[in-house]
Amino acid sequence: MKKILLIEDDQALSLLYEEELNKEGYSLAIVHDADSALEQVKKEKFDLIITDIRMPGKDGIELIANVMGLRKDIPIIINTAYQSYKDDFMTWAADAYIIKSSSLDELKSKIKELIGT
Numbered sequence: 001m002k003k004i005l006l007i008e009d010d011q012a013l014s015l016l017y018e019e020e021l022n023k024e025g026y027s028l029a030i031v032h033d034a035d036s037a038l039e040q041v042k043k044e045k046f047d048l049i050i051t052d053i054r055m056p057g058k059d060g061i062e063l064i065a066n067v068m069g070l071r072k073d074i075p076i077i078i079n080t081a082y083q084s085y086k087d088d089f090m091t092w093a094a095d096a097y098i099i100k101s102s103s104l105d106e107l108k109s110k111i112k113e114l115i116g117t
Contacts, residue, residue: 001025001026001027002025002026002027002047002048002115002116002117003026003027003028003029003044003045003046003047003048004021004026004027004028004029004046004047004048004049004050004111005028005029005031005037005040005041005044005046005048005049005050006018006021006028006029006030006031006049006050006051007030007031007032007033007034007036007037007049007050007051007052007055007060007063008030008032008050008051008052008055008079009032009033009052009054009055009056010052011032013100014030014032016104017030017050017104018030020104020108021108021111024108024111024112024117025117026111026117029044029046032055032056033055033056033057033058034051034055034057034058034059034060034062034063034066035057035058037049037051037063037067038063038066038067038070041067041070041071041074042070046074047074047075047115048074048075048076048077048111048114048115049067049074049075049076049077050076050077050079050107050111051063051064051076051077051078051079052078052079052080053078053080053082054080054082060078060080064076064078064093064094065093068093075095075096075114075115076093076094076095076096077094077095077096077097077098077107077110077111077114078094078096078097078098079098079100079107080097080098080099080100081099081100082099083099095114096110096114098110
């Protein structure tokens with residue numbers, strides 16, 4: 001089973017993603033801030049990381065830079081409500097940039113493209 005690290009500070013969205021991605025056959029570890037995410041990356045092996053950009057403490061862009069320093073082999077999806085960050089060259093290190101919507105189809109499709117099921 002492929003393991004995904006989800007960094008999302010909204011509890012309701014975290015639960016929705018967990019339910020939907022578990023149905024797709026993925027195992028999820030969920031944290032709500034960048035520092036907790038970095039601790040998890042140091043402890044466990046993940047097949048994929050999904051991160052928000054705006055969250056308490058470090059933002060998702062700082063997180064991506066830190067993760068790249070630890071493990072360059074983990075694909076990263078930025079999943080955010082903010083279109084404006086897409087032009088920030090610091091987000092280009094991510095493998096995908098997805099705008100949050102009520103449908104998770106685009107996110108699920110990108111996950112399958114990057115790591116399969």
